[in-house]
Amino acid sequence: MEIIPLTIIIILVLGFLRIMFSATSDYTGEYIIRHFVNRYLLIRPIKLEHLHILERKSEYYQNLNEANKRLFAKRVGKFISMKKFIARGNLKEVTDEMKTLIAASAIKITFGYPAIYFQSFWKIIIYPEAYYSTITKKRHHGEINLRGLMVFSWKRFKEGYENYEDGVNLALHEMAHALIAENRTNNYEFDFLNNENLIAFDDYFKVEKEKILKDDKSFFRNYAAVNEHEFFSIVVENFFERPKELNKYDHNLYKLTSKILKQDLLTQHN
Ligand SMILES: [Zn+2]
Structure with missing residues (x-):
């Protein structure tokens, strides 16, 4: 008699594992x-x-x-x-x-x-x-x-x-996109970035986009004018690769990026 519940348990466990390890998901x-x-x-x-x-x-x-x-x-x-x-x-x-x-x-x-x-x-x-x-x-x-x-x-x-x-770094660029995407995805890593800081960041995008479109010596490469996401990623590349230069170009933008990432390469020896 005990063999029947055992069979049912085995079938259920196998079914569960089948779903868990399904290659289609x-x-x-x-x-x-x-x-x-x-x-x-x-x-x-x-x-x-x-x-x-x-x-x-x-x-x-x-x-x-x-x-x-x-x-x-x-x-x-x-x-x-x-x-x-x-x-x-x-x-x-x-x-x-x-x-x-x-x-x-x-x-x-x-x-x-x-x-x-x-x-x-x-x-x-x-x-x-x-x-x-x-x-x-x-x-x-x-x-x-x-x-x-x-x-x-x-x-x-x-x-x-x-x-x-040179302020160009594929890894940092994609990780910066991932950071924004993760912040917006409703999982347990959701909404960890301060929204006010992100909104403030968009104002800098508008300024730099204008400069790039008018060919007015932006610190950032032209691709930064595509949209606010590309701008954020490119600022992050520069934040890590040439913090001093970014800080010199626009101290407030450097500070804002530092606030968003919660790290400051210029003042801390980390
Ligand atoms: Zn990109």
Whole structure:
């Protein structure tokens, strides 16, 4: 007689697992494990190989004090365990360096927000170079997409850090888009940015857009005039890559960006 309830339990468990790990859903059981179990239950240190990459290759990390270095590394380790990294195109594998530097970019921009891990973006797709999008019918270097994806061309990603003073950085650009998107997505990472600051930011967009359209020496590249989202991303790129110059160009805009990101590269040794 006991065999019947047991069979029912097995069928129910198998059915549950089938739904959890369904390949057809964008938010599968794997997402749940990564984003909830890895986030709250797995307290494991960053892998040594990832830590060594941070030490060698992340200038931001190198400039932190010891306490913040530990915090940064811990968050990088957690970010890596929360995301699924996928190689596409003719990229053979996702290397530890790719994982670490992508995670470091995410933690850098959210260092003022210790609870934010870009919950909506859990799959990170990496192409070796620019890739063709069937949606836009164009070649892209990077994008975020609310189906849960962050996408990067590794070539362009690396170029962003090789010229770390020109205010152009793909990783920071896309992470800034992700920050705004995450803030607007109704999940437990919802509405963490101060709305008044974001509204104030839009006034700067109007000013800079005018300057760009009139060819009146804006500090920012022309793409910043496309819309307020592109403007925000480009300001963030400059905030990290050339804070002194941005501060000199427009102190109030620098301060506002610093308030939004809750970090100030000029006054703190982080
Ligand atoms: Zn953009």
